[in-house]
Amino acid sequence: MTESTSIGDMFPDMTGPEAPIISGVAHDSSEAMMTLRGIPDMPGRVTAVFTGLADAGVNIDMIVQALAAADSTHRVADISFTFPESQLRKVEEFVDSHKEQLEYQLADVNTQIGKISLVGVGMKTHSGITARFFKALSDEQINVLMISTSEIRLSALVPLENLTTAVRSVHTAFGLDANTIEAVVYGGTGR
CATH class of the missing domain: 3.30.70.260 (ACT domain)
Known part of the structure; x- marks a missing residue:
């Protein structure tokens, strides 16, 4: 210039x-969406999800988190995110193998x-x-x-x-x- x-x-x-x-x-x-339902709403949980997906080589596009339920002792959220459908197997493998660590109740996929x-x-x-x-x-x-x-x-x-x-x-x-x-x-x- x-x-x-x-x-x-x-x-x-x-x-x-x-x-x-x-x-x-x-x-x-060409994208897919996954929603992790009932994940504990606490510091570090979202980090664990997206650090694990990054380590698996998954490219994330859109993200939404919403409080799903709360009482005096327990708060849970739903986290939805999109990624290339071609990476669906990687996402499912990570989420399935880390269910105990992530503590989500249900994982939904929409292609x-x-x-x-x-x-x-x-x-x-x-x-x-x-x-x-x-x-x-x-x-x-x-x-x-x-x-x-x-x-x-x-x-x-x-x-x-x-x-x-x-x-x-x-x-x-x-x-x-x-x-x-x-x-x-x-x-x-x-x-």
Whole structure:
């Protein structure tokens, strides 16, 4: 980059006060989700899960933890996470062989999921982007299973049978249909 070259010159859609520029919609139908139900809600338990999965060479994408039950002496949580379906055997082997250590009650696997992501700049600083994304999905009666956000990406996990419809509806909601605009997506994994 020379002294006279600016970010705006290199990436023209990044000019202005972080104008909300939606670059495209991505989707992935190759992930699986596991939910560990009834895992003790205590420090170190999540570390044990994800350290073990890392040691097994598993790539984690999305994670959600929710308190499942609590009383005065016992708190348990459910932890859901997604990973490449091609690594399902590794995940199942780790979880099965470490059930005593992790102390979860039940492990559920769902391979019938798809991820849809809205990609662009300025999404974090402009209200309405998230609402429009989820309205496009709800207008098609698509249930959202998990949500992940970053400064440049908004992702939702949906039933695999609804992925194509989800992609089409979000494309339309943001004016990215092939006959109306050409989408520009700058490369990268986004993870």
